[in-house]
Each structure stands twice: as structure tokens, then as C-alpha cells.
Amino acid sequence: MSRSRTRRVVVIGGGANAEHEVALAGATGVAKALCSTGFEVDELTIGRDGVWRQGSGALGARPADSLAAALSIIERADAVFPVVHGPNGEDGTLAALCALASVPVVGSGVRAGAIGMDKWMTKLVAQAVGIATAPxxxxxxxxxxxxxxxxxxxxxxxxxxxxxxxxxxxxxxxxxxxxxxxxxxxxxxxxVIAGREIDVAVLQEADGHTWAAPALEIHADGLFDTRTKYDGSARFTVPAVLTDADRTALTDAALRLFDALGCAGLARIDFFLTEDGPVLNEVNTMPGMTPESQVPKMFAAAGVPYEQLIARLVDTAAIPG
Ligand SMILES: Nc1ncnc2c1ncn2[C@@H]1O[C@H](COP(=O)(O)OP(=O)(O)O)[C@@H](O)[C@H]1O
Ligand SMILES: [Mg+2]
Missing domain, CATH: 3.30.1490.20 (ATP-grasp fold, A domain)
Known part of the structure; x- marks a missing residue:
């Protein structure tokens, strides 16, 4: 890929929550991919203690002063790519930080992040646009x-x-x-919903148009639990084997919800496929982003390799407003 100028991206990983480890792995994958496609990358990590770090060095003794130091790195970026899941990351807080600093950020803004992180609010929005959810x-x-x-x-x-x-x-x-x-x-x-677990990944390109990659089926024996998610035993089928009617229903529901929540950049929207059609499970506005995670697998099935997906996401970065 040739670029007219090197662009500087700050990748943020980790996070002060239970998903710290997987967010570190995702951020490493994203940073490597960006380096290999010619971006200049600064990697920042939010510790479990809330202290921001660059490499192994803490940027301050406490969250607030380390954040102040991190901001001086963030403000020099052409784009921020936050790979932080869960509370104080995916919930809109990092998008808010970038909005206040006037720096373009990859992914959803404050509102979609906050609503997507709240499974109850997400249900209410889904129901309002005619998407079934678990009672x-x-x-x-x-x-x-x-x-x-x-x-x-x-x-x-x-x-x-x-x-x-x-x-x-x-x-x-x-x-x-x-x-x-x-x-x-x-x-x-x-x-408890009886159905196949199907994930749909939605990408909003830099020109604003939104599309869904081929869906992925998770084969979990019962609940898709934390251990299965990360011990390498999860089995996925990409593309999921679906009837045309089910594929259309899943894709339509995913695009409709992306739009209703006002998501940006990327989201993974997870469903149960039941005898009565798709039932929404949840929305992830910053889904797992290691090369082995569901979203990169789905875009690979759409002909977009990992490095290209990450570069295209940087192209979508915007100042949340
Ligand atoms: N209502 C439900 N019926 C059946 N299984 C469920 C239900 N809600 C969650 N699960 C199972 O639990 C897993 C984790 O729940 P989920 O809401 O996706 O939480 P997380 O945000 O932690 O991924 C799902 O992937 C699914 O296997
Ligand atoms: Mg889930």
C-alpha cells in the first residue's frame, strides 16, 4: 500500500477492567498491522490500575497525571485507534477524550459506545426498530x-x-x-434463548457507506464462556452456513441497529438464530481485534485481509461530535 505521507496513529490497549489482557493482545495485533502498512505508531496502554503507560514505563504515578502525559502524545496523532473493551474504554469514554482533545478516533462516538455497552439500553433501542431481543x-x-x-x-x-x-x-x-x-x-x-450463535460484523467505510461481512457461527457447547473464548478451543464457521432468508434477516437487523445506535467505523452485532429468526444478543462497538478474533476472520472471508481492515479503519477516523 503506498501512502503520500506517513501518518501517525496512537494505538491504545489494555484498560482498567476485566478485559485488560485481551485488549492488550488486540492492540499489539493492530499496532503490528499498522507498522507493516507504513504508519508510524505510538502504543499506549492503560493499566489495570488506570495508570497510562508507554512501553513498560508508567507516564505518571497516578491515573490523572499519567493521562496528562498521554494526552501530549495523543494530541500529536493523526488518529487514535482505541483497542480497549468494556467499561472506561468501549463505553464512549475514550471517544470522549478524543472529542475533547479534537483528535480523530476510530470507532463509535460517545453515545453509541455508551448505549452499546449497556445491554439493557441496547435492547430498548433494538425493540424500537423492530429487532427481537431475549425477554x-x-x-x-x-x-x-x-x-x-x-x-x-x-x-x-x-x-x-x-x-x-x-x-x-x-x-x-x-x-x-x-x-x-x-x-x-x-x-x-x-x-434462555435456544438458537445458533451468529455474529455479524459491520464496517462503515471512510465514504460513509456501511456493509456487513459474511456472518460467523460460534459452535459453543452451551454458553460461550470466558474460558472457551480465550483458550483456543472456540470453533467458528466463517461464512456461517445460512439460508438466503436468514442471511438477509441477520444482515438487515445488524445494519439497522448500527444505524439506530449511530455507531461509527465498526461494530460486531451478535445474534441467536432461532426458529423464528434472529434474536439480538448484544452489540460490541470495539470487538476483539486480534488476527484470530471473530471480526478479522469475517472480513478475511469478505476478501479484506487483517492489515487492510486495520488500515481502512484508520481511514474512517473522525473527531466525535
Ligand atoms: N439469553 C441468553 N440465552 C442463551 N444464552 C445466552 C443468553 N445470554 C447470553 N448467553 C450466552 O452467554 C454468552 C455471553 O453473553 P453475552 O451477553 O454475549 O456477554 P459478553 O458481553 O460478556 O460477551 C453468549 O455468547 C451466549 O453463549
Ligand atoms: Mg458476547
Whole structure:
């Protein structure tokens, strides 16, 4: 790829949340890809303690002064590529930082990041645009939840399946609520949906047009849990084998939701494919980005190799507004 000038990209990885490790791996992949296509790259990492680092060196003793030092690196960038999942990253906070600093950033702005990170709000938006979601209720604070039938329990804002469980009796429900409460004080209790797990990746190109890569099926034995996600045992089929009707329904729903949330750049929208069609599971506005992650696999199936996908995403960077 030839470029008229070297462009400087700041890649941010890590994050002060449970998904720190996978975000480090994604950021390393993105930084390598950018270097190989001629970008100049500065890698910044947010520690689990909230302190910003460059390489192995902390940029300050505390989050605030390290952030001040990080900002002086960020302000020199032509674009910021945040590969941070979960709270204080994917939830719009890093987009907000770039908006305030007037630096273009890859991915969704504040609103779509915040709503996409909130599984309850996402459901409300999806329902409003005619996309089915798992029937469920929101538990806040101390609530007496009676067991009636098996349910999926999950924190409203988390990721990588942390705090997610299916409860089959009252004891499991109590344990699942306690575990979910470690990640968020708002908890979703949902019907368990029987269906294939299908992910759809949406890319919004620099010219604004939006398209979906061929869908991916996850073959998980029951819940797609944290261990299966990262121990290399996850099995994916890309492209997923789908009828034309199912493919169209999934793609339409993904594009409609991307639009309704006002996402930008990239999102991975995850569904259960049931006998009655797609049921939305969740939206990831900064999905896993290692070369082995679902999104790069889906774009590879669309003829866009990893390095090219990452370079095209940099082209979409904009100052959130
Ligand atoms: N309502 C549900 N019915 C059946 N399985 C579910 C349900 N909600 C979540 N799961 C399972 O749990 C996994 C993780 O839940 P998800 O909401 O995607 O959380 P995360 O944001 O941590 O990935 C899903 O990939 C799926 O396997
Ligand atoms: Mg998920």
C-alpha cells in the first residue's frame, strides 16, 4: 500500500477492567498491522490500575497525571485507534477524550459506545426498530428474585462472558446474581434463548457507506464462556452456513441497529438464530481485534485481509461530535 505521507496513529490497549489482557493482545495485533502498512505508531496502554503507560514505563504515578502525559502524545496523532473493551474504554469514554482533545478516533462516538455497552439500553433501542431481543428484566440494587424457570443472568455492562451464567435452580440463581454483581450493580435476567450463535460484523467505510461481512457461527457447547473464548478451543464457521432468508434477516437487523445506535467505523452485532429468526444478543462497538478474533476472520472471508481492515479503519477516523 503506498501512502503520500506517513501518518501517525496512537494505538491504545489494555484498560482498567476485566478485559485488560485481551485488549492488550488486540492492540499489539493492530499496532503490528499498522507498522507493516507504513504508519508510524505510538502504543499506549492503560493499566489495570488506570495508570497510562508507554512501553513498560508508567507516564505518571497516578491515573490523572499519567493521562496528562498521554494526552501530549495523543494530541500529536493523526488518529487514535482505541483497542480497549468494556467499561472506561468501549463505553464512549475514550471517544470522549478524543472529542475533547479534537483528535480523530476510530470507532463509535460517545453515545453509541455508551448505549452499546449497556445491554439493557441496547435492547430498548433494538425493540424500537423492530429487532427481537431475549425477554428479560433489569435487577437493580437488592431485589428478591424468585426462581421460576431457567434464566440467563448477566451484568448489564461487562464483556468476555465475565459474570454471565445460566441458572437452572434457585441456588444457581443466587450464585449467578452474586457473581454478576461483582461486575455491575445492574443485572439482566433473561429467558434462555435456544438458537445458533451468529455474529455479524459491520464496517462503515471512510465514504460513509456501511456493509456487513459474511456472518460467523460460534459452535459453543452451551454458553460461550470466558474460558472457551480465550483458550483456543472456540470453533467458528466463517461464512456461517445460512439460508438466503436468514442471511438477509441477520444482515438487515445488524445494519439497522448500527444505524439506530449511530455507531461509527465498526461494530460486531451478535445474534441467536432461532426458529423464528434472529434474536439480538448484544452489540460490541470495539470487538476483539486480534488476527484470530471473530471480526478479522469475517472480513478475511469478505476478501479484506487483517492489515487492510486495520488500515481502512484508520481511514474512517473522525473527531466525535
Ligand atoms: N439469553 C441468553 N440465552 C442463551 N444464552 C445466552 C443468553 N445470554 C447470553 N448467553 C450466552 O452467554 C454468552 C455471553 O453473553 P453475552 O451477553 O454475549 O456477554 P459478553 O458481553 O460478556 O460477551 C453468549 O455468547 C451466549 O453463549
Ligand atoms: Mg458476547
Amino acid at each position: 428479560g428484566r433489569l435487577i437493580t440494587g437488592i431485589a428478591d428474585v424468585r426462581f421460576e424457570s431457567q434464566v440467563a443472568v448477566k451484568p448489564v455492562s461487562a464483556g468476555s462472558s465475565y459474570g454471565v451464567a445460566v441458572a437452572r435452580d434457585a441456588d444457581e440463581l443466587r450464585a449467578a446474581l452474586a457473581d454478576a454483581a461483582r461486575y455491575d450493580d445492574r443485572i439482566l435476567v433473561e429467558d
